[in-house]
Amino acid sequence: MSVNIYKEIILEHWKNPHNYGRIPRPARPSLKLVQGRVLNPSCGDEIEMTVLLSGSRINKFDSGEIKEIKFQGRGCVISRASASLLTDYIKGKDLKKIANLKKEFIIKLLGVPISISRLKCALLPLEALKQIINDKKS
Amino acid sequence: MNLKRYLKDFPLLAKAKTLIYLDSAASSLKPAVVIEKIKEYYEQYGVNIFRGIYKISEKATQEYEKTREAVARFINGRPEEVIFTRNTTESLNLLAYSLVYNQLKPGDEIAVSIMEHHANFVPWQQLALKRGARLKIIDIDDNGYLKTPEKSITKKTKVLALTYVSNVLGTINPIKEIIKRAKKINPGTITIIDGAQAVPHLKVDVRDLGCDFLAFSSHKMLGPTGVGILWGRKEALDELSPFNYGGEMIKEVYPDRTIFEDIPYKFEAGTPDIAGVIAFRAAIEYLEKVGMEKIRNHEMELTGYALKRLTEEFKSELKVFGPKNTKDRGGVIAFAFQDFHGHDIAQILADENICVRAGHHCAMPLHQRLGLASSARASFYLYNDENDVEKLIKGLKKVRKILG
Incomplete structure (x- = not known):
């Protein structure tokens, strides 16, 4: 049964999400603020991610350390817990790392069985992160 | 009960x-009689309808047409006014593109309400955008009732597209009254009713309502999926041009021109969901019995x-x-x-x-x-x-x- 998706740890991340909010525009030119925003059309949920980058080639955005990351928006337990866990994981890592993150990784990160109908909720934060890379390319 | x-x-x-x-x-869930009827068709006369000059095709055609009669009886329309589509959404799109698209001029108005299902909202919104028409949206009050719908009707209103029952608020709109008032302001307004949440649950009488068109789906009223209905007043249907062209909807085809079938057949191009339509009658009869x-x-x-x-x-x-x-x-x-x-x-x-x-x-x-x-x-x-x-x-x- 899928009720065990509402494990204590998941509920904790939902009630007190880590890295919740929005990073203000930085004053120092060596830091770059990028953001991504996605909508889940099946329920109208929305997640916005802001990422603060530092590094030598940040102007090209192809790499750079994620100094700080925050998310905000509205969503269910799963999408919010996923965002909380994902932002914890990616903080301090290189932006390049995002491209390699797959569906399976998120499911493992959540550590609970995710049914097909909830997959979109679980993956929404990752999609928002990937949006940042896509924007960088365009 | x-x-x-x-x-x-x-x-x-x-x-x-x-x-x-x-x-x-x-x-909705489906009663055994509906499921049995699908099986009956495939096991006993599961062939194409129309023009098959052999017994089982004639039987399939008869069964198919019996559903049309049953639908007409159920909503107090006439059989030739009943068009089979895939679902309510297709019925509404058929109207948007066959009837309204060519008549719509820049500056014309289409009135819908804020409580519409996307099926009765997006087609009109897109049509308005494409044709430079104005989409007027009737608001609701705090209790989920439509707020003075007649205020959105003017001499320029080409279409009034409204849901009978809201699929979220549950509101049963006073459709008959609204249509009466709308036609008083502008007799030329085409009135289109989304009956998807109404026909399965209420006695709907199209003559009493006075609407021009009514769309609904079989699968929400105990019937199979894949079958939608568009009912239209005969005079209103005659105004419609075909939406899909192809087989079953023609009288004569020449290299340079085609003469279309009469209603309702000119709107039913291609082989329809025969099993679905036939079994839909079992659903209607079940509802009538209850x-x-x-x-x-x-x-x-x-x-x-x-x-x-x-x-x-x-x-x-x-x-x-x-x-x-x-x-x-x-x-x-x-x-x-x-x-x-x-x-x-x-x-x-x-x-x-x-x-x-x-x-x-x-x-x-x-x-x-x-x-x-x-x-x-x-x-x-x-x-x-x-x-x-x-x-x-x-x-x-x-x-x-x-x-x-």
């Missing part, structure tokens, strides 16, 4: 005795019971949208429960084998108007009873326990 009599007719309920199905507004008035009364009582019990149990923790008076609402209860997300509510209920829907129910403009991203929705039909409501309440208590 003796429910026990009906429960045994629905294999999904008879077999899985623990299933609490509260999602009939999305799609009686639409009985179904309406049962749902009204059950909705009243649910509203009362939900308030008793959860007070201000749970907010139900739409009219308080059950006379004005169908068996649809959309609600917000504390600040829990609809998906989480539905998921925890699903583990108790309770089927509800969560999301925006294809009514995003309405949810924006209500200031919500999503809601949870329980909806009733003739096979639901007070026990289902109590199970729902028990399930919601569990939601509160887990998420609270």
